[in-house]
Amino acid sequence: MSQTLGIDFGTSNSAAGISINGRPCLIEVEAGENTLPTAVFFDFENQKTLFGRQAERALINGDDGRYMRALKSILGTPLMHESRIMMGERVTFVDIIARFLRRIKSRAQEVCYQDFDHALSGRPVLFHSNDPARNEQALKDLTLCYLAAGFKSVEFMPEPEAAALAARHKGDGLKLIVDIGGGTSDFTVFQNTATGIDILASHGVRLGGTNFDRSISFDHVMHHFGKDSEIRKDFGAGTHAAPRAIFHDLATWQMIPFLYTSEVKRKVSDLQRNAVDQQAYTRLMSVLEDHLGHDVAFAVERGKIQVNTDGEGMVNLTTVERGLNQALSVNMLTTSLTPHMENLAAAVGEALTLANCSADQIESVIFVGGSSLIKDVSRTVQHILPKATLHYNDAFTAIIDGLALASARPR
Numbered sequence: 001m002s003q004t005l006g007i008d009f010g011t012s013n014s015a016a017g018i019s020i021n022g023r024p025c026l027i028e029v030e031a032g033e034n035t036l037p038t039a040v041f042f043d044f045e046n047q048k049t050l051f052g053r054q055a056e057r058a059l060i061n062g063d064d065g066r067y068m069r070a071l072k073s074i075l076g077t078p079l080m081h082e083s084r085i086m087m088g089e090r091v092t093f094v095d096i097i098a099r100f101l102r103r104i105k106s107r108a109q110e111v112c113y114q115d116f117d118h119a120l121s122g123r124p125v126l127f128h129s130n131d132p133a134r135n136e137q138a139l140k141d142l143t144l145c146y147l148a149a150g151f152k153s154v155e156f157m158p159e160p161e162a163a164a165l166a167a168r169h170k171g172d173g174l175k176l177i178v179d180i181g182g183g184t185s186d187f188t189v190f191q192n193t194a195t196g197i198d199i200l201a202s203h204g205v206r207l208g209g210t211n212f213d214r215s216i217s218f219d220h221v222m223h224h225f226g227k228d229s230e231i232r233k234d235f236g237a238g239t240h241a242a243p244r245a246i247f248h249d250l251a252t253w254q255m256i257p258f259l260y261t262s263e264v265k266r267k268v269s270d271l272q273r274n275a276v277d278q279q280a281y282t283r284l285m286s287v288l289e290d291h292l293g294h295d296v297a298f299a300v301e302r303g304k305i306q307v308n309t310d311g312e313g314m315v316n317l318t319t320v321e322r323g324l325n326q327a328l329s330v331n332m333l334t335t336s337l338t339p340h341m342e343n344l345a346a347a348v349g350e351a352l353t354l355a356n357c358s359a360d361q362i363e364s365v366i367f368v369g370g371s372s373l374i375k376d377v378s379r380t381v382q383h384i385l386p387k388a389t390l391h392y393n394d395a396f397t398a399i400i401d402g403l404a405l406a407s408a409r410p411r
């Protein structure tokens with residue numbers, strides 16, 4: 001039987017690894033890199049599908065094509081199985097994710113000089129909070145994607161349990177993994193044993209960095225594109241508020257590709273005709289015409305990271321309009337993140353309840369996932385667990401380290 005490939009298929013970043021002599025060995029999924037952005041670009045001019053950083057470069061260059069990110073968030077939704085024509089071919093999101101996974105598989109085979117017929121994939125504890133049917137469907141969808149990518153079989157391991165396996169922190173007390181990624185937040189309560197680890201409970205919620213981006217964008221950026229501006233009535237005097245749905249979609253990574261249809265453009269052009277703020281709607285039209293939705297989302301994401309790191313930041317919107325920027329302060333960030341932090345706190349509480357332990361019993365918290373670097377996140381967790389020591393494992397590779405280790409287990 002061929003060796004199993006460990007794969008962390010993330011909302012924002014993915015990685016692959018195997019175990020060599022009991023140690024995780026990460027695959028160079030792109031030259032010089034052991035993670036790659038979970039991004040796909042259909043290059044219309046060259047009729048090619050690009051992945052990872054190449055896809056991002058094509059987007060930044062403004063190449064003619066269609067860019068997609070946060071594909072994992074679509075798993076379990078009806079959109080997964082709707083087909084659309086892409087470069088003359090009818091494709092579904094199952095096909096698109098399968099192509100991305102096939103790229104990881106073939107790259108791993110190339111650098112390891114061996115075939116990988118079996119995958120051990122990470123999965124969030126819950127793809128969709130409070131929706132068991134969607135959650136089950138998401139796992140079915142992801143299984144289909146792996147099989148369509150050419151794997152003969154796939155097994156799944158909850159992502160925070162993989163991180164617990166790879167955690168290097170010693171000591172007998174209870175430990176809590178807090179994995180805040182791009183799309184989900186996952187928790188595992190565990191303790192070390194003589195032979196490995198004992199998992200007491202895992203819990204998760206559909207909440208991550210892409211939700212943070214969405215809130216920041218909606219609260220502080222979308223007004224540049226007409227959110228909350230007034231639209232004159234077609235007949236008679238007076239105005240009404242602009243509908244908000246389009247601004248929600250433009251602020252949501254996985255919904256952006258669905259905005260570039262003639263139907264949406266027609267609706268916006270109708271609004272533009274009667275808009276009080278003409279400039280904002282001209283910008284919105286150019287975002288739709290020139291496919292700049294992801295440029296805006298990336299600018300928001302960069303602004304978020306900058307303000308979190310430096311204490312002040314800027315959402316640079318100059319790809320949309322020369323000189324257009326939105327300053328971001330720590331207070332603005334906190335305002336947008338507060339509802340998410342309340343959900344996060346409730347989810348930590350739920351994980352402790354499932355593990356049947358009290359906050360005081362958690363001796364250490366191990367943060368993983370890119371969004372665990374957000375200061376409001378550590379403040380929120382420390383507030384609930386004042387006695388715990390906070391540790392940071394490798395934010396972007398802790399999960400794949402664990403999956404790589406587990407991939408060598410007999411099955």
Ligand SMILES: Nc1ncnc2c1ncn2[C@@H]1O[C@H](COP(=O)(O)OP(=O)(O)OP(=O)(O)O)[C@@H](O)[C@H]1O
Pocket residue numbers: 009010011012013014072159180181182183184185208209210301304305308368369370371372373374395396
């Ligand atoms: N320095 C940083 N500060 C704050 N957030 C960051 C930083 N770097 C990356 N992020 C955020 O981390 C998220 C990606 O993290 P990660 O790669 O762990 O997610 P993922 O594994 O792809 O997602 P998931 O596990 O939810 O499917 C993004 O939302 C990104 O904006």
Ligand SMILES: [Mg+2]
Pocket residue numbers: 010011159181182369399
């Ligand atoms: Mg992750």
